[in-house]
Amino acid sequence: MTALGNFDPEPTSAGIHTFETHAPDAELDELRARLAAARLPEAETLDRTERGSRRWGQGVPLTDLVEVVNYWRTEYDWRAFEQRLDRIGQYRTTIDDLGIHFLHRRSARADATPLLLTHGWPDSVVRFIDVMDELTDPKRADAPAFHVVVPSLPGFGYSDKPATTGWGTEKIAAAWVELMYRLGYDRFAAHGGDWGGNITTVLGGRFPAQVLGIHTTFVEGPPGLSTDGLTATERAWVAETRDFWRHRAAYAKQQATRPQTIGYSLVDSPVGLLAWILDKFAEWSDTEDSPFETISVDRILDNVTLYWLTRTGASAARIYHESHNALDPELRVDVPAAITAYPRDVEKCPRPWAQQRYRRIVHWSEPEHGGHFPSLEAPEYFVEDLQQGLATVLATKR
Numbered sequence: 001m002t003a004l005g006n007f008d009p010e011p012t013s014a015g016i017h018t019f020e021t022h023a024p025d026a027e028l029d030e031l032r033a034r035l036a037a038a039r040l041p042e043a044e045t046l047d048r049t050e051r052g053s054r055r056w057g058q059g060v061p062l063t064d065l066v067e068v069v070n071y072w073r074t075e076y077d078w079r080a081f082e083q084r085l086d087r088i089g090q091y092r093t094t095i096d097d098l099g100i101h102f103l104h105r106r107s108a109r110a111d112a113t114p115l116l117l118t119h120g121w122p123d124s125v126v127r128f129i130d131v132m133d134e135l136t137d138p139k140r141a142d143a144p145a146f147h148v149v150v151p152s153l154p155g156f157g158y159s160d161k162p163a164t165t166g167w168g169t170e171k172i173a174a175a176w177v178e179l180m181y182r183l184g185y186d187r188f189a190a191h192g193g194d195w196g197g198n199i200t201t202v203l204g205g206r207f208p209a210q211v212l213g214i215h216t217t218f219v220e221g222p223p224g225l226s227t228d229g230l231t232a233t234e235r236a237w238v239a240e241t242r243d244f245w246r247h248r249a250a251y252a253k254q255q256a257t258r259p260q261t262i263g264y265s266l267v268d269s270p271v272g273l274l275a276w277i278l279d280k281f282a283e284w285s286d287t288e289d290s291p292f293e294t295i296s297v298d299r300i301l302d303n304v305t306l307y308w309l310t311r312t313g314a315s316a317a318r319i320y321h322e323s324h325n326a327l328d329p330e331l332r333v334d335v336p337a338a339i340t341a342y343p344r345d346v347e348k349c350p351r352p353w354a355q356q357r358y359r360r361i362v363h364w365s366e367p368e369h370g371g372h373f374p375s376l377e378a379p380e381y382f383v384e385d386l387q388q389g390l391a392t393v394l395a396t397k398r
Helices: 025-036 062-074 078-088 132-136 169-182 195-206 232-247 250-257 259-268 270-284 297-310 313-323 379-395
Strands: 017-020 090-095 098-105 113-118 146-151 188-192 211-216 337-340 361-365
Touching: 025 062, 025 270, 025 297, 062 270, 062 297, 078 090, 078 098, 078 297, 090 169, 098 132, 098 169, 113 169, 113 195, 113 379, 132 146, 132 379, 146 169, 169 195, 169 313, 188 195, 188 379, 195 211, 195 313, 211 379, 250 259, 250 270, 250 313, 259 270, 259 313, 270 297, 297 313, 337 379, 361 379
Parallel strands: 113 146, 113 188, 188 211, 211 337, 337 361
Antiparallel strands: 017 090, 090 098, 098 146
16 A cells, blocks of 8 residues: 555546545654654744734744644644545546546536536645535535536646656646546536636637636736726736736746756655745735634645655646746637636736636626635635636526
């Protein structure tokens, strides 16, 4: 038995196998030993009595990291997360010679619509585990229900690590269409954020015969658009996004150009992996001082431990090498689209720009709260917004 779990030797259908996770005790013991023996740098040279984002101005503060590391070593329960995944339903299939892991939960409702949810980096299928129950079997009878499929991106989690180049967002989108077809879903809706939003855009643009419509929290207009005619708020969005890419995107440039180099640290050091990922949860969440104001430490450690046990720090980083700035500038999405711009997300696209690529926006939402990980930060609101957006999408005549 390995950290990658067990396979059911009998396929359920079309080469799909059930899957269970169970990391060997020895690997969990080794993780705790590495955490206990970690070598840490001195504290950051900032005023550590401050509260707020300035306290994180040089990255993850030492006191915060030590607290999480100690909890990870002495209290965190990986087995509870494994059991959670198994209860949801895990599967694997091989597409284009690459093993793809996914969660799949069918709704009890006869009118349910197939829905594909795609995560990004530095998250994983963890992004959606707290919303799957309500999406499949909503408490409100008038809310739409979905058969939910959540794949692990190639190189992430329990999906295989590509051994060659080529697994960029275009190929991933095509693989997702094949995955849904194997599950019996000839037509489906799609949602995504971060890289998942990019892939969802490709799905809507390249596969209109299969994709009923999309909902996304990541929107990228065609390049070279003018700010003329934008509102003051929209101009501020543009300025914030440009500032992010100029001053706060070193992680993306590193992973796009040298994923192998940073990968050694991410696969060898659990503390290094934790800091690399926790930094983004802190900066990209709608919080004042700590990501744990809205996301539980257990959920973040579920995500980080999944990266650690599957040794995917390097392979996950390579999605940047494959697809950074690679969205086709000519791609247009003509299926109905619902778009949500959360206020503390790192990239927000003005609606006039979005309409140049997504030419049938039927629902546009600007919540008062929320950041880059809304399904983890505000799961109840996220579900309601997704339900409303997709209900509008599905009601739109094609």
